[in-house]
Amino acid sequence: MIHREKGSALSKLADANKVSWSLDRFDALLFDLDGVLTPTVDLHKKAWKRLFDAVLPADVPPYRDEDYFMYVDGKPRYDGVRSLLQSRGVELPAGEPSDSPDARTICGLGNRKNDEFEELLHEQGIEPYGDVVDLLRHLTAAGKRLAVVSSSRNAREVLFTAGILKYFDQVVDGNVRAAQRLRGKPEPDTYQYAAGVLGVPYDRAIVLEDALSGVASGRAGGFGLVVGVDRGAGAQPLFEAGADIVINQLGELLGGIRPQAAEVAAGLNADTDPLDPNRYPVEAWGFTEQGAPSAESATLFSLSNGTIGVRGESGGPRCLGSGTFLSGFHETFAIRHAEEAYGFAKVGQVVQGVPDTQDFSFTVDGVELRSPGCVGQSLDFRSGVLTRRYRYDLDENVHLEVKVETMTCLARADLLATRLTIRAVGGDMTVHLESRANGDKPVVSRATDPRKADMIADGGLARLEMDALTQNDDHEAYGAYHCKNSGLTMALGFSQQADGRPVGQVCDLEVHDGSDVVVVRYSSYNSLPLSPVGVRSGLEARSDGVVDSVELVKRCSATLGWAQRQGFDGLETAQRQWLDDFWDRADVQVDAHGDDGRTQQIIRWELFELAQATATVPNGISAKGLSGTGYSGHYFWDTEGFILPFLTYTQPERARQALSFRYRMLPAARKRAAVMSMDGALFPWRTINGEEASAFFEAGTAQYHIDADIAYAVCQYVGATGDHEFLASEGIDILVETARMWASLGCVGGDGAFHINTVTGPDEYSALVDDNYYTNVMAKFNLNRAADALDSLTPQERKDAVERLTVA
Incomplete structure (x- = not known):
């Protein structure tokens, strides 16, 4: 770290304490983006x-x-x-x-x-510099306010892609500069504006810059400390431009953070509540976030009806990987192993984002309003409506307020409804609204975390040529799309009205001071349910039924007509009725002393997530529902281990649908068992279409316990509901075929006991062990219950099952 020879606030601190200096006198840090946080x-x-x-x-x-x-x-x-x-x-x-x-x-x-x-x-893609995340964590733990001040109009997208948007209270980018009519660097306007929005005096803020013009901006603004980050400009030019100190790495600033704050950042002696009641107030029947969203907000405030999933507001860009998803709609790709071997999975699968109709942009007086002054969002557990609030400051006393209400309709699986309430405050204005379906490609992800989605370089979504149906009239638009590799097809249609009159995707709205203009948009998505029997050949997945894209578009059109007749209020009424019935059957009330109702709120949030993820079950239920691309949208044993026990006792018809999906997967499971030289059926550890998608054998196929997990769910469902018809027609097939797999996987040892070797248990930390306790217990259960189930069938049912399954 190099200090300015004299006149430096930091050098005075350093003189006072030769060992370390403190950030205590500063309340905020204002970062340039390019060259400071990201390369x-x-x-x-x-x-x-x-x-x-x-x-x-x-x-x-x-x-x-x-x-x-x-x-x-x-x-x-x-x-x-x-x-x-x-x-x-x-x-x-x-x-x-x-x-x-x-x-x-x-x-x-x-x-x-x-x-x-x-x-x-x-x-x-882009990643932050190596020491950035560590510094931001420490600064956040120390209670510092953080902002990014960048000339770039892409600042939010860059921060989101780099995974660090969540650390910043404000982003003052090129869009804000234009909207606020601020002068650019080297003038101090943008940094002064950021400090003002944070409510921090200039002399209590630090500016961090790598550009000479940016350093000059900080010096001209009268800030308490100007830090030059030397990424190539040179220390001397940075000093000459006005830097108090020059550093080569942001990590050099860590010495100025109090040890107590460092302990908190490291998770030591920390008793802070991640659900700060000032940001996330306690509510009995809702979940609200006040202020700018974090990256996690998109998942926490996601909506679904089991068929359509829509992510909440994250502050980052919406695109094909961060917007809207459909159940079972996925892309495939060839898994590349470092060294190919027999039995390794061949076909990867990843949930495919579809065009998103929740991306709205506003322009006033030729200036696009891309960065709202304040944002908040709330989820109502009783109506299933997500409300997002934005405020765009146009002048000192003039701003635009926008409320966006969204629901994935529980009464109509292929429908998404959105209502915008646009209000002018401080003057009349003409608002130019653009609301096209967003089909932007996702940015490249370099993450190695297996919980995150795989990226496909040679796949993705392609629009089908359908000129005759692409645009019906000024306020309705349609399109059909297919995945390049899997061949799966979907269709989209949407319509829009402003104050009850039809308007197009792009329209001008006259908004008077203190008055509202209400825009309602209906979006319909249609695709065919999967046939979960693996791929045909190569990478092509299969759908149930034979329906072309034109028919899918017609279904969208019919749904839009129905929605317009119901109206947004009518749809919300039906939504409330659906959820009233759900809460009557499924609500869990707790009296946790001393938490002011937070435990009750969390439990209801969890129950609401289960309700919306399983409102319809056209395919399997993925580990993260339709909340995003996490785990690539795969189905695991989570369905049978965590979701089905809840559904069995609250919505048994949904439990049966989920088990029937596993039944329809049996042909692929039998094929997989044969590949692994086993009898019966071996269900895939992770999948969307029935094909094993885990490229890592030790934590994938080696978790054979998934067969017994599915068998356990069958027995639990039949035992709780008495659904003998399901047992005789589908359940018995699952039980017998999984039992056969265990009989062929294990062997009788010299001690006369049955042993199952070289398997991975559910903890995944001890891979490929012999006689894993959980696996052995569950296998024994599976074998016994298969025999019991056969004995429980009527003579005719047993005869049919024996013939169908060739049971000796």
Whole structure:
């Protein structure tokens, strides 16, 4: 760490305490993004080079790497274009922000550079610098307010992709700068605005910058400390620009954090409540988040009806991997093993995001409002409606308020309803609303966590040509899509009305001061249920039934007509009736002393999640429902171990549907058993379409206990409901075929006992062991209950089962 020779706030602190310095005198840290938190500078450098290599005239000096720091780093995009061109004596008209990337204007070239950057971001992804997360955790534990101040309009997307958006209280990006009409760096406006939004005096805030213009911005703003982060600009130029200290790594700041805070960050002596009641108030029948969302918010506030799943607000971009999902709708890919071997899984599966109709953008006076001043969201357990609230500050006393209410309809599985209430405060305004279905591709993920989704480079969603049905009229739109590898097909239709009159996906709304305009959108998604018997050949999955995309679109159209007749209020009434019936049967009331009702709230949140994840069961139930891409959307033993016991006693018809899905998976399970040289059926450890999808044998196929887990769920369901018809028609097949697998997997040892060797138990920490206790006990249960079940059948039922299953 290098200090400014004199006049440095930090150097005075260091002189007072030669061992360490403290951040106690500062309340907030304001970070630049590019080059400080993330190495997006490399992507920006490549994007600028692509741009200027293509557009600079041949008779001027070409673009060089050092030009980045000299002319464009830290500046708003259009200013960077202008600065570089001026250095080459090239003049172009300014143009407008709406200019095409092909336009020969300052704005046109700036937009082209943005396109180049976004393409690189989606291709390569981004991760924070190595010490960033550790520092942010410590700062958060120390109670510091954090903000990002960036000239980039892509700042939120970059932070979201890097996985660090959740640490920041505010993001002041290029969109905020434009909306608030702030001057860009090296002027101090954006940093001063960020401090003001955080409610922190300038002299109580630290600015961290790697760009000379950004350091100058911090110095001009009168901030308490300006930290230069040397990522290539050089220490001396950073000092000359106004830095108090210069560091090479953010980790050098950790020495200034009090030891108590470090202990909290490390999880030592911490008694803080992750559900801060000021942010997450205690409610008996709801869950509310006040303030800006975190990355986890999208899952916590997700909605589903078992067929459609929609993620809540996370502050990051919505796209095909972070928006809307359909039950069973997935893409496939060839699993690449480091070394192929017989019996290894061949076909991977991952839930495929579908076009999302919850992405709305607002423009007022030509300025797109992409960063709201405040955000909050709440989930009502009694209505199943998610309410999101946004406020966009247009001027000191002028702002736009938007309330978005969403429900995945429990009374109609293929319907999603959304109502926007738009209010002008402080003056009349014309609001330009764009609400197209978002089919943006997800950014590349480099995560190695197996709980996160696999990324498919050569698959994904493709739109089918259906010109005749793509647009019915001005307020209804339709489309059909299929997965490139799995071949699964889905259709989407949506309609929109403003104050009861039809409007298109793009419309202008006249909103008067203090008045509301109400926009209602209905979205219908249709796909066919899976046939869970694995793939046909190659990577192609199978659906139940033969229906073309035109028929799926027609189904969407019929649903939209029905929804318009019901109206949003009518749908909400039906939703409440459905949930009233659910709570009458399933509510669990607790009296936990001393927690002011928090335990009751958490239990009801859990019950609500179970209710919405199983409101319909067209396919299997994945470990994370339809809340996102976690675990790639796979079904595990979670269904039988955790979900079915609840359904068996509260909604037995749903339990039977889930077990019937396993029954329909038997052909694939028999095939898998044969591959593994066993009799009977071996169910896949993780799957969507019935094909084993686990590429890691030791924690996948080796968990043979899944056969007994499914058998246990069958017995529990039949025992609780007395559904003998299910046992005779489907359950007995599952019990017998899984029992056969155990008989062939184990062997009688020299001690005369039956042993099952080389298996992995449910804890997954001790892989490939002999005689795992849980596995042995469950296998014994499975074998005994299969024999008991055969004995319980009527003579005719037993005769049919013996013939069907060739039981000796």
